[in-house]
Amino acid sequence: MALPTYDEVIAKWDPVLGLEVHVELNTNSKMFCSCATEFGAAPNTQTCPVCLALPGALPVVNEKAIESTILIGLALNCKIAPYSRFARKNYFYPDMPKNFQISQYDEPICFDGYVDVEIETDEGTKQFRIEIERVHMEEDTGKSLHVGGATGRIHGADYSLLDYNRAGIPLVEIVTKIVPGTGKYAPEVAKAYVAELRDILRGLKVSDVKMEQGSLRCDANVSLKPIGSDVLGTRSETKNVNSLRSVERAIRGEMIRHAELLNEGKKVKQETRHFQEDTGLTRSGRSKEQAEDYRYFPDPDLVPVTPAAAWIEELRATLPERPSLRRKRIKEEWNVPDKEMEAMINADVLDIVEATVLLGADPTKARTWWLGEISRIANDQNVAIADLAITPADVAELVALVASGDLTDKLARQVVEGVIAGEGKPSEVVAKRGIKVVNDDGALMAAIEKVCAEQADTAEKVRGGHLPAAGALIGAVMKETKGQADAARVRELLLGHLGHAAN
Amino acid sequence: MSSLSRDDVAKLAGLARIEMTESELVELSSQFGMILDAVARVQEMDLSGVKATSHPQPLENIARPDVVLPSLSPEDALSGAPAQEESRFRVPQILGEAE
Numbered sequence: 292m293a294l295p296t297y298d299e300v301i302a303k304w305d306p307v308l309g310l311e312v313h314v315e316l317n318t319n320s321k322m323f324c325s326c327a328t329e330f331g332a333a334p335n336t337q338t339c340p341v342c343l344a345l346p347g348a349l350p351v352v353n354e355k356a357i358e359s360t361i362l363i364g365l366a367l368n369c370k371i372a373p374y375s376r377f378a379r380k381n382y383f384y385p386d387m388p389k390n391f392q393i394s395q396y397d398e399p400i401c402f403d404g405y406v407d408v409e410i411e412t413d414e415g416t417k418q419f420r421i422e423i424e425r426v427h428m429e430e431d432t433g434k435s436l437h438v439g440g441a442t443g444r445i446h447g448a449d450y451s452l453l454d455y456n457r458a459g460i461p462l463v464e465i466v467t468k469i470v471p472g473t474g475k476y477a478p479e480v481a482k483a484y485v486a487e488l489r490d491i492l493r494g495l496k497v498s499d500v501k502m503e504q505g506s507l508r509c510d511a512n513v514s515l516k517p518i519g520s521d522v523l524g525t526r527s528e529t530k531n532v533n534s535l536r537s538v539e540r541a542i543r544g545e546m547i548r549h550a551e552l553l554n555e556g557k558k559v560k561q562e563t564r565h566f567q568e569d570t571g572l573t574r575s576g577r578s579k580e581q582a583e584d585y586r587y588f589p590d591p592d593l594v595p596v597t598p599a600a601a602w603i604e605e606l607r608a609t610l611p612e613r614p615s616l617r618r619k620r621i622k623e624e625w626n627v628p629d630k631e632m633e634a635m636i637n638a639d640v641l642d643i644v645e646a647t648v649l650l651g652a653d654p655t656k657a658r659t660w661w662l663g664e665i666s667r668i669a670n671d672q673n674v675a676i677a678d679l680a681i682t683p684a685d686v687a688e689l690v691a692l693v694a695s696g697d698l699t700d701k702l703a704r705q706v707v708e709g710v711i712a713g714e715g716k717p718s719e720v721v722a723k724r725g726i727k728v729v730n731d732d733g734a735l736m737a738a739i740e741k742v743c744a745e746q747a748d749t750a751e752k753v754r755g756g757h758l759p760a761a762g763a764l765i766g767a768v769m770k771e772t773k774g775q776a777d778a779a780r781v782r783e784l785l786l787g788h789l790g791h792a793a794n
Numbered sequence: 795m796s797s798l799s800r801d802d803v804a805k806l807a808g809l810a811r812i813e814m815t816e817s818e819l820v821e822l823s824s825q826f827g828m829i830l831d832a833v834a835r836v837q838e839m840d841l842s843g844v845k846a847t848s849h850p851q852p853l854e855n856i857a858r859p860d861v862v863l864p865s866l867s868p869e870d871a872l873s874g875a876p877a878q879e880e881s882r883f884r885v886p887q888i889l890g891e892a893e
């Protein structure tokens with residue numbers, strides 16, 4: 292039987308989602324020890340007796356990690372538990388040298404929150420509320436490298452090599468309640484939710500949220516029930532979906548796979564599946580037929596976390612404006628077209644443009660500089676815009692210099708190059724390079740007369756009414772003045788000189 | 795007297811990754827019964843109003859500042875490993891082919 296199309300799936304089945312997102316916090320040190328958390332360090336250079344589980348070593352929790360987790364909970368509209376504890380999740384797998392992971396079980400630090408997400412559809416903008424079950428603290432696991440067998444997969448490997456640099460890095464798990472009622476939009480809603488989370492976390496500055504480096508990872512639970520039914524279907528759990536696009540593809544793919552099984556009267560197996568980036572399909576992983584028995588119990592080496600209400604309120608007061616609301620506000624305040632707004636978000640220049648505007652620059656001008664010339668230079672040099680040696684203050688100054696007529700747009704581009712090359716602030720670059728607009732009509736007239744004498748034939752044509760020929764003369768005058776003249780003024784003076792005064 | 799079935803013990807042994815012989819499983823199932831009975835005596839006491847504890851000291855909020863301290867050298871970190879390769883801990887095959 293052929294795979295059902297997506298339209299056939301949604302005509303008959305109603306998807307129910309559940310999303311678990313793991314976020315690595317960007318603390319300097321690990322969750323329970325003082326090892327560094329640098330990404331990409333040489334193997335096993337960031338380990339100690341605690342994160343290697345040597346006998347007698349005792350964990351002590353990182354206070355910044357607690358603070359970051361509370362901030363996340365507050366940003367997701369959660370309640371913060373006045374009392375919560377760490378628990379041991381027992382399992383045998385060499386990625387955790389202790390044979391347990393320190394996590395939280397029935398006493399998570401944050402619970403009962405929600406995130407509203409919006410998606411654009413053919414029927415207009417639609418809003419969905421994703422309810423958050425819990426946000427809890429745990430520690431990341433080590434990284435394994437499987438040797439032998441096919442393509443580094445664990446199956447068929449001869450042995451594995453372990454790097455424990457990542458073991459013990461603070462990890463926050465954000466778990467949704469089941470998400471019903473998204474219908475055909477399920478894949479897009481899931482993607483929008485992860486995108487919204489990423490933006491919120493980035494705004495809180497608690498994580499690098501780099502999906503490609505694994506600092507933000509999504510597990511997607513999908514099940515189908517017949518439309519109109521209240522009985523949930525069996526779910527599959529697709530692990531470690533590592534890009535926004537993959538979240539959408541993985542859920543769409545699982546919906547189709549489930550529907551195919553159910554249409555044929557087969558059962559969906561409750562199991563873990565792995566997303567295949569190349570095909571967009573998932574493959575079976577561990578079966579969950581025997582329910583896992585992690586034998587959670589409170590970790591006797593750690594004491595309860597009881598954040599003071601006053602501290603929680605202090606943290607709440609520091610929450611930044613919610614990114615999606617901020618984008619809406621900025622779009623309206625600056626009157627930005629959709630396309631441009633999207634370009635700013637994709638180029639990640641919203642912060643930098645807003646900082647420029649707050650320094651007095653016109654929003655359109657500020658946006659044009661950052662998205663245009665400066666983006667182009669960043670692209671050419673293959674660096675991030677934020678890493679270029681040009682600041683919002685520089686761009687604000689530049690915009691002011693152009694507005695006052697001290698620079699033309701063309702000259703301003705030279706100034707941008709100078710600033711980025713490290714020659715100083717715009718005014719310093721202007722002074723050093725001797726850049727100035729030639730707006731002295733006398734000097735311009737001298738150049739115009741010179742050019743008209745040199746190109747007497749062309750000048751004669753213009754005088755005779757063939758205005759398009761003026762372009763060549765204007766170009767020559769601009770060359771004569773090394774591009775420092777205002778082309779519009781040159782044109783005006785030239786045409787006046789040749790008997791075509793304005794008006 | 796409480797008791798644990800032989801299968802219960804086999805399951806526990808499996809969870810703890812301890813290999814046990816058939817006679818050990820049978821022997822332990824009765825020994826576990828004695829252990830459970832000993833612990834069960836706690837339930838004979840009046841414990842209303844006593845909160846379950848997970849730590850012997852009445853402490854809360856013990857935390858450390860987010861400061862990096864030197865780690866072990868990779869040589870020291872790996873010094874106790876039965877096998878190593880490329881500065882990594884080498885471990886036997888994790889999953890069999892069939893799993």
Ligand SMILES: [Zn+2]
Nearest residue numbers: 324326339342
């Ligand atoms: Zn450590």
